Amino acid sequence: MIRRDAPPFSTGKHAPAAALIGLGAALLTACATQASPPASAAAAQPSTPIAATPVAPPALLPAVPQPPERPVAPESVTDPAIPQAQRETAFVDYTVRTYGVAPDLVRATLAQAQQQPRIIEIMNRPAEKVRPWRDYRPIFVNEERIAGGRAFYLDNRAALDKVAAETGVPAEYIVAIIGVETSYGRITGNYRVLDALYTLAFSYPRRAPFFAGELAQLFALAKAEPQLDLAALNGSYAGAMGMGQFMPSSYRLWARDGDGDGRRDLLDHKPDVFASIANYFVLHGWQRGAPVVARAQRTAGAADFVHASDPKSLAPVYPLSVLAERGYAPRAGEPLPTDPERDGASVIHLDGAGGREDWLVYRNFFVISRYNHSPMYSLAVHQLAQAIRAGVPAS
Numbered sequence: 001m002i003r004r005d006a007p008p009f010s011t012g013k014h015a016p017a018a019a020l021i022g023l024g025a026a027l028l029t030a031c032a033t034q035a036s037p038p039a040s041a042a043a044a045q046p047s048t049p050i051a052a053t054p055v056a057p058p059a060l061l062p063a064v065p066q067p068p069e070r071p072v073a074p075e076s077v078t079d080p081a082i083p084q085a086q087r088e089t090a091f092v093d094y095t096v097r098t099y100g101v102a103p104d105l106v107r108a109t110l111a112q113a114q115q116q117p118r119i120i121e122i123m124n125r126p127a128e129k130v131r132p133w134r135d136y137r138p139i140f141v142n143e144e145r146i147a148g149g150r151a152f153y154l155d156n157r158a159a160l161d162k163v164a165a166e167t168g169v170p171a172e173y174i175v176a177i178i179g180v181e182t183s184y185g186r187i188t189g190n191y192r193v194l195d196a197l198y199t200l201a202f203s204y205p206r207r208a209p210f211f212a213g214e215l216a217q218l219f220a221l222a223k224a225e226p227q228l229d230l231a232a233l234n235g236s237y238a239g240a241m242g243m244g245q246f247m248p249s250s251y252r253l254w255a256r257d258g259d260g261d262g263r264r265d266l267l268d269h270k271p272d273v274f275a276s277i278a279n280y281f282v283l284h285g286w287q288r289g290a291p292v293v294a295r296a297q298r299t300a301g302a303a304d305f306v307h308a309s310d311p312k313s314l315a316p317v318y319p320l321s322v323l324a325e326r327g328y329a330p331r332a333g334e335p336l337p338t339d340p341e342r343d344g345a346s347v348i349h350l351d352g353a354g355g356r357e358d359w360l361v362y363r364n365f366f367v368i369s370r371y372n373h374s375p376m377y378s379l380a381v382h383q384l385a386q387a388i389r390a391g392v393p394a395s
């Protein structure tokens with residue numbers, strides 16, 4: 001996860017097909033990173049004075065509770081005005097103090113880290129024009145990736161169904177995440193994680209607080225999971241690792257030991273990967289049995305929806321009654337929230353192959369977007385999951 005402010009999207013993952021390098025970078029970022037979203041713009045001001053009876057703003061529903069923000073490194077580590085050698089010393093102190101890692105280990109490991117100019121080039125690449133949904137969707141929702149997902153599901157059915165039963169996260173969503181992130185584990189990244197995070201922590205000031213924080217958490221992770229060889233781990237150019245492309249902080253904080261062997265191995269050990277992706281969803285608010293999206297019917301002439309807290313927000317805080325007043329309601333036969341008094345939605349507009357698409361996005365859609373903030377990423381995961389499920393016989 002990552003955000004969109006960096007290169008195309010943000011940081012981490014690598015997504016799809018190496019085919020689309022640019023998009024890959026964009027998506028790459030997905031996983032478990034996400035920095036916090038920007039503060040938001042206030043609601044739009046009315047362009048004309050309001051007449052006699054002001055309309056009260058709609059009562060919004062509570063936000064989906066989220067885990068605490070992950071720690072970032074202090075300025076003594078990230079201020080580019082400070083010489084790098086001094087920042088590295090501050091990093092050692094920070095990591096030792098924060099995570100109780102042995103100072104000699106941090107120093108000796110940093111001494112092995114190599115600056116990778118290619119990573120800075122990727123991060124500084126101009127953001128390409130945002131690809132419309134009609135071009136984005138086929139990259140992930142296509143016959144090959146659907147067939148790959150069905151095969152992956154059938155090959156791993158017992159483990160996936162067990163995790164789904166325990167967590168409420170359907171197996172096909174776990175499979176779809178792995179499919180989008182790493183083509184079912186085939187493309188997990190060729191950068192040394194130590195080099196990637198070292199490069200971004202010390203030579204990419206704009207996001208140094210985040211990446212230096214992740215580098216420190218990499219040490220904390222290796223302390224918690226001693227089977228990991230910190231200097232040998234490979235991942236994306238942003239430091240995301242394994243089949244699900246977890247950043248070090250996500251791995252350390254939220255990974256699960258799915259098979260009870262005492263280790264959390266997210267590189268390629270499927271029971272742990274499945275349990276960890278599901279746990280990531282649960283901790284970000286996944287609701288068992290609840291819908292993800294509904295195709296919306298738009299009232300003719302309805303204005304485009306703009307989220308009051310931030311135009312990019314997907315927070316499902318609008319009651320359906322409010323959205324209906326604004327001209328967006330679920331089409332007939334589309335799923336509805338379990339409890340419309342408590343569960344709301346937001347609205348997204350996309351430029352699809354058949355023209356304009358309007359979608360009501362529910363809480364579980366918001367949860368998918370915690371993996372990668374792009375609404376197109378989240379909808380691609382959902383549609384890939386649905387297609388995988390549709391082709392797998394009931395057990």
Ligand SMILES: [Ca+2]
Pocket residue numbers: 256257258259260261262263264265269272
């Ligand atoms: Ca394990």
